[in-house]
Amino acid sequence: MANSKETPAGGTLRDKLDRFWRILFLNEQGRPKSAMFLYSFCLSLLFFAIYASAYFFLIDVLESAFAASSVLMRNILQAVLPGLAGTLVCCALFYVFPDKRLVPVAYLWLAAFALAALITMACITEREEFRIFLYFFAMLIPAGLLSGGLISFLQFRRYRQKAEKAKEAC
Template identity: 40%
Template structure:
């Protein structure tokens, strides 16, 4: 006989999850003065869509010429080049945002958002392809070549850049400077 858990514990867990969700979504709400509570979350979320478009454009523009260039090459080499070249180019273009003035956390946060969104898309795709083993394998190959490679490069580069910036940043002297931001 399958019994349900303790309803009191379940309601406490539901309340904790609800509070965490409210806390997360409240970062996107406006304050009394019309400003967003967390500009970093909002800017990085919007920037992740720009990054998705840049990576998508790099893939769309380069896949044909690379396929033609690699004609006759072993399939593994063709797949490797077809995955790496657009990923490197897209990551290079997206990493130019590092040079913009302002909060340096935007670049790694945008790639984190992009990673979360692509993971959600992958899960949704696999659920939609439930039972279609061949289609699931093909989707995973596509995801690995054209989504995972750019994400790994982008996440890795953005974390490396932010780590180097953070390591060499002078220490904060007082709370007023801390509130002002980088």
């Protein structure tokens, strides 16, 4: 059996993963601590996949489309345009969900993931390797995270203002 393989610290890998999910998202009765917390976490994983796909599919297209441009211009376009494409898709989901907090909170999760990656790489890599990581981090992370976070929070703010006006009108 694949799940019965013991890990060095005791317990199966499956048991450790189950404990992680229970601690993070479930209470003692096995019910979700917060549905919004769990849903936004899962949505942030979807957003991560959307942004990764945007970069995967657009980098080569942008490289060939702007081959005659300077390296600086290509780098800027390759950093910004896929991030904005991912933001367009992710922020459009704001209108799909009945709980309008999900998309902005998913962006908070993405910011937490980015910060965790930055801290982890700072701790485990040598100085030169960390500089290389920072180059790619700066190319891939800020455009989508900042634009998506800002747009989703503005969408949520606008939604709340409309809801308050509608409530006052009643």
